[in-house]
Structure formats: C-alpha cells, structure tokens
C-alpha cells in the first residue's frame with residue numbers, strides 16, 4: 001500500500017509534511033552535504049530583514065535539559081544579498097523554500113515582504129512576529145493581537161505569495177493572536193517559535209548567554225507546541241504548521257494528530273542532520289500500520305472526548 | 314561526510330582523560346578538523362560535542378579522540394564502553410593551513426590540554442613527510458600533560474613546560490615558543506586554553522604567522538545554527554565568523570579577544 005505523503009496548505013502543495021525550520025538550516029544550501037532537499041516537503045530559511053544583522057556577540061547558545069537556549073540575534077545577510085547571492089542557487093530545487101522574515105517596524109516588515117515576494121525560488125513567506133532575541137523587535141508584535149493584525153494585513157497587501165505567520169508561545173492568548181492573523185489574511189500559521197528563557201552559571205554568577213535571555217527550543221518545548229497546535233487548529237480555518245522539538249516520527253505524528261498539516265524540524269537537525277529521513281519513513285510506516293491511505297487523512301485524528309472543565313480550548 | 318554510526322573499539326582512561334577509538338566509515342580528514350560526537354543516549358545531552366581528530370585511518374575505518382571531562386557531555390563520553398554505539402559527524406571545519414610551513418625552518422606546534430590532539434595529528438603529518446618541527450606542550454602540572462605516548466611513537470620529543478615545575482621547564486609555554494621564534498620558526502600552530510592562545514597570538518604578532526585553533530560552544534558544528542561565532546577583524550572590517558565553518562583555525566592576527 002503506497003501512502004500518499006503530499007499535503008496541501010491552501011494553494012501550496014508540499015510533497016510531504018516534513019520541512020526544515022527557520023534558523024536551523026541556514027539558507028538551505030548549507031544542508032546540501034547531508035540532505036537531499038528534494039526529498040523534503042520544504043525548508044524555511046534563516047530569518048531575513050531588509051537591513052540584515054550582524055547578530056549578537058557570543059556566547060549565543062546554551063544547552064539545557066532536553067533543549068537549548070539561543071540568542072543568535074537574527075544574524076542574516078539582508079533581503080537584497082539573499083536575493084542576489086543565495087536565491088539563484090536555490091532555483092534548481094524541487095522543494096518548497098519558504099523565506100522567513102522580520103522587521104523592527106511595520107514598514108520594515110512590509111519592505112522585506114515586498115522584496116522577497118518577487119523572488120521566484122520562494123514558495124511562500126513566513127513572518128516571524130515572535131523572535132524573542134532582538135530587544136526592540138519581534139516579541140512585541142507577537143504578543144498583541146492588534147499589532148499582529150496590523151502587520152499581517154500590511155504585508156498581505158503587498159504580496160502575492162502565501163503568507164505564513166509564525167506565532168510565539170509567549171502571547172498570553174495565543175488563540176486571539178492566531179485569529180487576528182487569520183482575519184488579516186494569513187494563509188497559514190506556524191506554531192511555534194522559541195520560548196523566552198534564561199540560564200545562569202552559578203559558580204561564576206554570570207548569565208550563560210550574552211543577551212541574558214534567549215529562546216528555548218528542542219524536545220523540552222514540544223508539549224507546549226502540541227497544546228498550541230491543538231488549540232489554534234481548532235480555532236482557525238487556515239492550515240497550521242507544527243514546530244517545536246520534532247526529532248522522531250512519533251513527535252511529528254503527535255503534531256499531525258493535534259491538527260498540524262505539516263511539521264518543521266529545527267534543533268534536532270543539529271544533532272542529526274539526516275533525521276528528516278527517518279521521520280518521513282516513520283510517518284509512512286505509521287500510516288500503513290494504522291490504515292491511513294494518506295497523511296492528510298491522519299491530520300487532526302486524535303480521539304477527542306469533547307470539552308473538559310479544566311481545558312480552555 | 315561521515316554521519317555515523319560508529320562503534321567504540323576501545324576507551325583508555327587516565328584520570329579525567331580518555332583516548333577513545335571508534336570504528337565505522339571514516340572519510341579522509343586533515344589535521345585541525347573535528348567531529349561532533351554524541352553517544353546513543355536519546356535527547357539528553359541533546360547536542361554533539363566537538364572533538365578534534367587525534368588520528369584517523371580511513372582505510373581501516375578508525376578514528377581516535379582524546380577527551381577530558383568538563384561537564385555532563387564529556388563525562389558521558391568518558392564512560393563509553395567498547396561495543397557501544399556513538400554518533401559522529403565529520404570531518405568538520407578548516408584544517409591548519411600548511412603553506413607557510415613550506416618556507417623552510419622548523420614550524421612550532423604549541424599545545425595545551427585538550428588542544429594537544431590536533432597538533433599531534435599535525436605532527437604525524439609532518440613526520441610522515443619527513444619535515445622537522447618543534448613541539449611545545451604546556452600544562453599546569455605533570456598530570457595534565459597528554460598524548461605523550463602518541464608523540465613518543467612518532468619519535469617526537471616535546472618541549473614541556475609546567476606552571477608548577479613538576480615536569481620539564483617551569484613556567485608558561487610562551488618561553489620556549491619565544492626561543493623557537495628567535496631560532497627562525499616560519500609559522501606557529503597552536504591550540505589550547507584561551508589564555509594560552511591569546512599569549513601566543515601576542516607573541517607572534519608582527520613577527521611570524523600564527524594559526525590558532527579556537528574553541529566555541531557549538532550546537533550543529535556544520536554551519537547552520539550561527540551559535541559558535543567569534544569576532545574577527547579582516548582588512549579593518551569587524552564581523553562574526555563561525556568557528557565550525559570559517560574555523561576552528563584562524564590566523565592569530567584576525568582574532569579579536571574578549
């Protein structure tokens with residue numbers, strides 16, 4: 001029995017539901033020696049801004065139990081250099097490249113969206129409204145439904161490609177933020193970005209990371225991401241892409257059952273750049289074992305007992 | 314590019330140090346390159362640990378590392394037993410550039426602690442080519458001298474300094490290095506603690522090219538996370554470069570020290 005692995009997210013068809021996460025695969029090209037990108041559903045590239053960024057001073061990362069904290073500071077070459085130097089080398093691939101982008105103001109978001117929308121190698125754009133690393137940026141947009149509505153609408157108006165909005169787990173009401181993005185014209189929602197976190201070296205009484213606060217990623221984040229995917233996918237009509245601690249096929253299936261149409265793999269690539277292959281094989285085997293003819297048939301198929309008193313959906 | 318899996322053939326421990334030999338499919342490497350190594354232990358610790366290649370033999374499919382316990386990851390690697398599986402990704406990074414060594418005279422290889430293994434590998438390459446060089450090893454005390462057997466097997470007599478005088482010359486490795494430079498060393502290769510590298514860079518500046526292998530915390534080791542950067546200044550322009558990709562070996566002249 002051949003399992004149909006393709007999934008559709010609005011107008012965009014992915015050959016399978018496994019993508020690479022932004023910030024964890026460079027500009028895609030850096031993965032070439034390890035992974036055949038054409039075997040993946042797609043890849044979200046490192047977050048871009050119009051001006052680019054040299055990023056934060058080191059130390060930028062710290063490992064924690066079942067996860068890591070990063071404060072890279074969104075180091076990137078800027079949209080123009082990306083389009084001139086990187087994008088031409090992505091054009092030959094048969095996979096969905098998604099440009100992740102951010103700004104410090106609505107105008108910066110709009111300008112980045114406008115420039116990237118014109119790049120033919122990109123299948124969609126993913127708006128980072130939630131990166132907790134830049135003091136004045138991301139997090140403020142992502143926690144406030146009105147701001148999210150404004151920035152999503154402004155970008156949507158200047159673009160033709162699908163616009164994905166990547167939500168922060170740090171919003172007090174993430175469902176309200178999701179609804180605001182949907183109403184403003186988002187084509188899909190990516191759940192979730194990293195969770196603001198901190199670690200301290202007790203011997204030296206110093207912060208582990210230069211920026212003091214960084215974003216927690218990896219398996220430790222997964223239960224939070226699953227909960228948010230479940231809540232958001234029930235609250236909106238647009239597709240949800242699940243992300244946070246996916247390392248194995250079971251992790252990915254957990255997201256699909258919770259309601260995600262696709263998953264992204266981030267931190268797990270660091271320990272094993274080829275883990276997307278085993279995730280794909282495992283999803284296919286699971287579908288065969290459970291009699292699902294397609295991945296689409298599996299999405300949201302958790303046996304839901306209905307409302308529970310302590311569970312605010 | 315090897316992505317494992319490998320099997321531990323032997324793990325020879327001496328105090329906090331361990332010489333670990335693994336077998337599997339090994340790609341050709343050059344001195345100064347490293348692997349990201351983890352045991353087969355699930356998600357905790359999550360990330361590989363960068364370890365320099367001490368020696369390898371692609372034809373036999375073997376790879377050797379020298380490890381010292383620092384924290385949890387290295388402690389778990391220290392405990393590996395023969396037959397256990399490990400994941401190793403590599404060889405990674407840029408090796409020691411060899412051009413400057415062609416100029417004649419004896420290159421100086423300077424190592425301290427877990428910075429010694431890549432220089433042993435470099436010494437092995439020089440020895441095989443019949444090139445003479447000097448090998449300087451600095452340590453706090455006698456017990457922190459490493460790879461002495463490997464060096465003896467190569468017929469290399471290291472010049473040793475210890476801070477407490479328990480072996481060799483008392484003091485810092487910069488003292489014999491200064492003499493080596495005065496004797497006409499055409500190039501200096503160094504790997505060791507930050508303080509040592511900083512002193513080596515200062516000593517070499519303006520006199521002789523130095524190539525330093527730096528350490529940084531790493532998540533991926535292959536260039537995608539941007540977690541491992543160091544500030545460098547090239548042609549007056551300051552930027553962050555990745556220790557795992559543009560490094561780990563940098564010209565002493567470009568490194569900006571904290």
Ligand SMILES: Cc1cc2nc3c(=O)[nH]c(=O)nc-3n(C[C@H](O)[C@H](O)[C@H](O)COP(=O)(O)OP(=O)(O)OC[C@H]3O[C@@H](n4cnc5c(N)ncnc54)[C@H](O)[C@@H]3O)c2cc1C
Pocket residue numbers: 062063347360361362363364365366378379380381382383384385386387388427428430431527528529530531556561
């Ligand atoms: C290119 C390179 C080559 C190296 N070669 C060797 C070698 O041959 N033998 C050896 O014993 N050690 C070597 N090291 C250092 C070794 O990687 C660290 O000692 C080790 O990662 C510490 O991990 P831990 O879990 O024991 O310590 P912890 O302090 O618990 O580690 C926490 C985190 O910090 C990172 N980290 C901590 N200290 C260092 C450090 N000094 N360098 C890099 N990452 C660090 C760890 O990888 C981990 O992600 C090398 C480092 C680099 C960058």
Ligand SMILES: Cc1cc2nc3c(=O)[nH]c(=O)nc-3n(C[C@H](O)[C@H](O)[C@H](O)COP(=O)(O)O)c2cc1C
Pocket residue numbers: 021022023024046047048070072074100128131166192193194216217218219221243244245246264265266267268538539540
């Ligand atoms: C080193 C690193 C860099 C990241 N950079 C970005 C980024 O540029 N833009 C973005 O939207 N998310 C970024 N993220 C967040 C990831 O895309 C992802 O949302 C998060 O890490 C959770 O997934 P994971 O547990 O699979 O890593 C980054 C994460 C890491 C670990």
Ligand code: FES
Pocket residue numbers: 530531532533534535536537538539540541542555556557558
């Ligand atoms: S360790 Fe990830 S870029 Fe160097």
